[in-house]
Amino acid sequence: MKFLVTSTTLANKLAEMSKVMTSKTASPVLSHFLFELEGEKLQITASDGECFQHSVLPVATVEGSGKVCLPADRLLNALRNMPEQPIGFTINETTLNITVKYTNGHYEFVGNSADEYSTPTSLSHDAKQVQIESKMLNTAISQSLFAVATDDLRPIMNGVYLTMKDEMLQSVATDGLKLVRNTYKLENPLEEVSFLLPTKAAKIINNLTSKVTTPVTINYNEREAIFVLENDTFRCRLLEGRYPNYNSVIPQNNPNSATIDRESLLYAIKRVGLFSSTANGCIVMNFSGINLNVSGKDIDYSTSAEEELFCSYSGENVKIGFKGEHLKQILENTKSKEVIFQLGDHSRAAVITPINEDENIENLSLLMPILVD
Structure with missing residues (x-):
């Protein structure tokens, strides 16, 4: 031939x-x-x-x-x-x-x-089908991948959990220290759909959907899913098991709130992070009045750094530490001009949300603190 x-x-x-x-x-x-x-x-x-x-x-x-x-x-x-x-x-x-x-x-x-070369047979007769816009599926996966776990001891967390129900698509990922939950409003209501994409499959689908504009058809059962695009078809095994109840760990009553310019905070963390501990990468954030103090230090190498940022803050003074790399990942994967930090005390998880201009999208990140002196 x-x-x-x-x-x-x-x-x-x-x-x-x-x-x-x-x-x-x-x-x-x-x-x-x-x-x-x-x-x-x-x-x-x-x-x-x-x-x-x-x-x-x-x-x-x-x-x-x-x-x-x-x-x-x-x-x-x-x-x-x-x-x-x-x-x-x-x-x-x-x-x-x-x-x-x-x-x-x-x-x-x-x-x-x-x-x-063996190719798989068709899905079982109990397979279901759903169709979704490629741009929305791409956004849902790309905004979640950074929070996926890489721990072989907890394989159920090594993927992106997708849920579609009524007029909502939700993507969730967590590694136990950070969690991201993104919710998107669908134009057409759907029957309830949920499955857990392994990280490798999620990355491939993310790449494929970035190059097309036509809707993606998903055929799936409990074990496998097939994504049908214009000129490509991708089939993968799904992660099996019960995904953690992520909604139950998101604090609902953090009384302290700060609104901060996202880029200013991101670049401050990058600069201060150069002088923070190489062991845990801790960044300390001290919220007080209209000022946010961002600092880091490494006792072993006698280095330290400190910056002051303006923020709109209401609540009691809070000094809290976070892993700098996790903070950077959350801020880099957020596109809004400003972000809101909702805080309890130094031992409770912080909820970080962007101020979105699109009312059809709701992004939420949760970050566990590091205890500081």
Whole structure:
């Protein structure tokens, strides 16, 4: 079989799909891309055994049809160093010899039989379906990923928890020290949907939805989900288990409130953080009147830093410490001009919310404190 495709188009698609694959595979064939040619469409599959991505590319000058497995690393490295131009593939389905011709040269290598590459069957009959705007799904995932846990001892927290109900989409992530809960208003009401996306799958879906404008169709059951986009289909295993009751840990009656310019606080934390403890990265925030004092110190290296910021504050004086990196992550993933800190005392979690201009979006972050002297 033969076909012609643009080198840059193919290289970009394969680089994107390679993120599905892993260097440690249970089967050698999973280090290959599966190419299936039918008509003027080339379908490419990449997998790590649990996640599958299928993508369709238009091709030209087609002769024949069939399928073959191509070694991923070799093909990617060859295309990565090639300027944009049409390249022709000639594949001998008997010997599996592959020739790639381009303007001033050619590559020759051997592929693997497509018979060794197993693709999953369709979802069970109890699968459900829901459709959602790609931009909203992308926003929900991207605003939650930074808070996902990486603890193998608590695998249920190593993902983004998505819930759709009535006219609401909610995404939640937590690592036990910080928590983010983002709520978005849907245009059309939906039946109740909830599933837990593993971190790797969430990152891939986040990347795929950033490049399309058409709605995403999600087919899912208790164990798997399939995301169908315009030219891509992604299938993954879901995390199974009961997600923590995150609403119960969010304080409802923190009496102290401060409104602060987000960028001013973010850059102050970055500067002060350079001089704070390398052991715990603690940033101390002292709320008093119209001033916020941000400080950090490292006794081991005799370094310290302190800055004063203006804030609109109401409540009792509160001195509270946070891990600087967590504060930075929350502020960097917030787009509003100002943020509100709702505080109890130095031992209670702080609730951080942006002042959103969009009434259809509600963002909330919770951050556990670090005890300070």
